[in-house]
Amino acid sequence: xxxxxxRGKLLMGNFSFQVNAKVQHDMYFNNSPWNDASSWSDGxxxxxxxxxxxxxxxxxxxxxxAQNLANGARTLxxxxxxxxxxxxxxxxxTTDFSSLIRAIRAAKPEMVFVMSYPNDSVAIIRAVNxxxxxxxxxxxxxxxxxxxxxxxxxxxxxxxxxVTNYNSYVPGMKYPGIEDFLKRYAAKAAEAKVDPLGFYLxxxxxxxxxxxxxxxxxxxxxxxxxxxxxxxxxxxHTIVGPIRxxxxxxxxxxxxxxxxxxxxxxxxxEQFRQPGKQVVIYPDAYKTGDVITPFEKARSAK
Amino acid sequence: MIFSLDLLxxxxxxxxxxxxxxxxxxxxxxxxxxxxxxPHVAHPAVMILGSYFTYLLANQGLxxxxxxxxxxxxxxxxxxxxxxxxxxxxxxxxxxxxxRGLAFFFGLAFIIEIGLILTFxxxxxxxxxxxxxxxxxxxxYRIPYRMLVAFGVALALTLxxxxxxxxxxxxxxxxAVAQDQGALRLMGANPVRIKQWAFGIATAVxxxxxxxxIVVGPVEPSMDRLYIGRTFCIVVLAGLxxxxxxxxSGLILGISESIVLMFFGASWAPAVAFGLLLVVLGIRPxxxxxx
Numbered sequence: 001x002x003x004x005x006x007r008g009k010l011l012m013g014n015f016s017f018q019v020n021a022k023v024q025h026d027m028y029f030n031n032s033p034w035n036d037a038s039s040w041s042d043g044x045x046x047x048x049x050x051x052x053x054x055x056x057x058x059x060x061x062x063x064x065x066a067q068n069l070a071n072g073a074r075t076l077x078x079x080x081x082x083x084x085x086x087x088x089x090x091x092x093x094t095t096d097f098s099s100l101i102r103a104i105r106a107a108k109p110e111m112v113f114v115m116s117y118p119n120d121s122v123a124i125i126r127a128v129n130x131x132x133x134x135x136x137x138x139x140x141x142x143x144x145x146x147x148x149x150x151x152x153x154x155x156x157x158x159x160x161x162x163v164t165n166y167n168s169y170v171p172g173m174k175y176p177g178i179e180d181f182l183k184r185y186a187a188k189a190a191e192a193k194v195d196p197l198g199f200y201l202x203x204x205x206x207x208x209x210x211x212x213x214x215x216x217x218x219x220x221x222x223x224x225x226x227x228x229x230x231x232x233x234x235x236x237h238t239i240v241g242p243i244r245x246x247x248x249x250x251x252x253x254x255x256x257x258x259x260x261x262x263x264x265x266x267x268x269x270e271q272f273r274q275p276g277k278q279v280v281i282y283p284d285a286y287k288t289g290d291v292i293t294p295f296e297k298a299r300s301a302k
Numbered sequence: 303m304i305f306s307l308d309l310l311x312x313x314x315x316x317x318x319x320x321x322x323x324x325x326x327x328x329x330x331x332x333x334x335x336x337x338x339x340x341p342h343v344a345h346p347a348v349m350i351l352g353s354y355f356t357y358l359l360a361n362q363g364l365x366x367x368x369x370x371x372x373x374x375x376x377x378x379x380x381x382x383x384x385x386x387x388x389x390x391x392x393x394x395x396x397x398x399x400x401x402r403g404l405a406f407f408f409g410l411a412f413i414i415e416i417g418l419i420l421t422f423x424x425x426x427x428x429x430x431x432x433x434x435x436x437x438x439x440x441x442x443y444r445i446p447y448r449m450l451v452a453f454g455v456a457l458a459l460t461l462x463x464x465x466x467x468x469x470x471x472x473x474x475x476x477x478a479v480a481q482d483q484g485a486l487r488l489m490g491a492n493p494v495r496i497k498q499w500a501f502g503i504a505t506a507v508x509x510x511x512x513x514x515x516i517v518v519g520p521v522e523p524s525m526d527r528l529y530i531g532r533t534f535c536i537v538v539l540a541g542l543x544x545x546x547x548x549x550x551s552g553l554i555l556g557i558s559e560s561i562v563l564m565f566f567g568a569s570w571a572p573a574v575a576f577g578l579l580l581v582v583l584g585i586r587p588x589x590x591x592x593x
Binding site: 062088089090091092093094095096098099100102103106107118119122123126127129130131132146149151152155156157159266267 | 317
């Protein structure tokens with residue numbers, strides 16, 4: 001970032017997180033549905049509050065990124081008057097989560113917010129299915145990285161049911177042009193043997209191209225400053241929805257999706273293309289259904 | 303902190319299961335490093351290689367643990383070849399070259415890791431089996447079947463290796479090579495061949511340990527780094543070369559880690575493992591079961 005600022009270059013971010021917070025480069029534009037730390041968990045807490053949850057457990061990986069997001073969740077919980085009954089960070093060397101999940105069950109929380117990395121997410125979901133978190137839990141999930149990735153979704157299969165977790169896009173959301181993009185993507189992905197679904201990152205990568213194309217077409221220029229000025233002044237319509245940026249280069253209005261896994265079967269990648277396997281419960285403008293609570297009930301819901 | 307006798311009992315049960323798993327992933331190193339004095343820092347990488355081969359076989363419909371057993375002969379041959387190369391290039395040339403052998407094993411670990419990334423990519427790989435994701439309900443307790451499987455396999459492996467090393471001719475020769483190579487040579491046995499055989503066994507055991515790793519959780523190419531400290535810690539804590547000691551120190555580590563995780567916070571768990579090692583080495587430099 002300092003190099004881009006020093007050279008006066010336009011820089012597009014791709015799913016970065018607050019990388020411009022200190023440098024404040026005015027020609028930086030991040031393309032990710034979140035902006036600040038709280039934006040990751042807004043929807044999760046809104047749903048939890050609606051379900052009447054009054055106590056919270058936080059389990060987060062012990063590193064900067066996860067801690068930032070967990071802090072966002074803690075702030076939201078405090079604002080909403082939700083009492084923390086369990087709050088632990090786990091080191092990246094943790095092999096098995098059975099003891100931690102058992103400790104969460106003993107604390108009897110009504111919401112469990114987890115900020116984990118892919119390997120840990122798989123291990124945590126397995127441990128939750130094996131040990132259980134208690135019938136009082138209304139919502140489980142929130143910030144688990146990895147549950148958006150096709151290999152992990154297809155491996156975990158039905159173990160995912162009931163989990164409410166963040167995402168960037170899931171089928172059923174009405175973004176103009178995204179279905180056509182995903183059709184073209186799927187054909188090429190099969191040839192290239194890459195992620196067959198491509199919901200999480202590819203639409204956002206494509207949207208970066210759209211953003212630049214719109215700016216260049218409108219200004220008829222490839223001058224960095226001209227393009228940056230245009231992007232700051234205009235809303236851009238892409239396959240991941242309309243985007244406007246704030247001064248810091250993050251999306252002015254965060255749109256982190258919270259979706260609940262429902263009726264997922266084992267060993268079937270194709271099922272995830274159907275709307276309804278991940279029901280969007282937040283943001284309201286893109287909702288495809290209401291959250292089912294408590295967590296135990298959601299696990300068996302279709 | 304919430305404390306109850308039930309929670310403590312559960313922490314101990316989880317700890318025993320976890321400890322047996324730790325022992326199983328360390329037992330190959332106990333042979334190669336503990337008995338043969340080979341600085342085999344690539345042991346966890348070989349084990350993760352075993353996890354990936356297990357993944358391939360499990361995708362063909364085989365049970366993951368059975369896949370690990372099927373892989374053992376191929377890994378035995380791999381181990382023999384690795385040791386032969388190490389012996390001819392480093393060990394034969396004296397102790398200084400032996401230290402350079404450490405760099406060889408680091409290199410081997412990197413080659414395996416990069417090879418896995420190029421072949422499988424950086425995505426996590428997991429397997430499915432009836433015993434993964436479900437648990438045995440015993441009153442209020444729920445015990446994950448995958449950990450019970452790891453527990454059973456670890457016990458069987460330790461028992462088999464203990465019997466093999468104490469009751470068979472080659473097993474005794476392996477123990478002898480660890481004690482006095484010169485004397486073994488005078489008895490008419492070839493220490494290099496014995497060590498080669500033992501290294502093959504250690505590598506074969508790593509294949510089965512790799513199968514257990516992918517049963518317990520997902521794997522990725524760089525995962526060996528997570529196990530390097532823990533496996534060496536268990537082998538040194540046990541006293542180099544003791545199989546039952548490896549099981550016991552795995553249990554000590556597993557139980558203490560589980561109790562710390564449940565009652566004092568997960569962040570303290572690694573500190574407890576290495577703190578224990580420092581305390582034990584301070585009191586008994588030869589390890590808990592070393593002579």
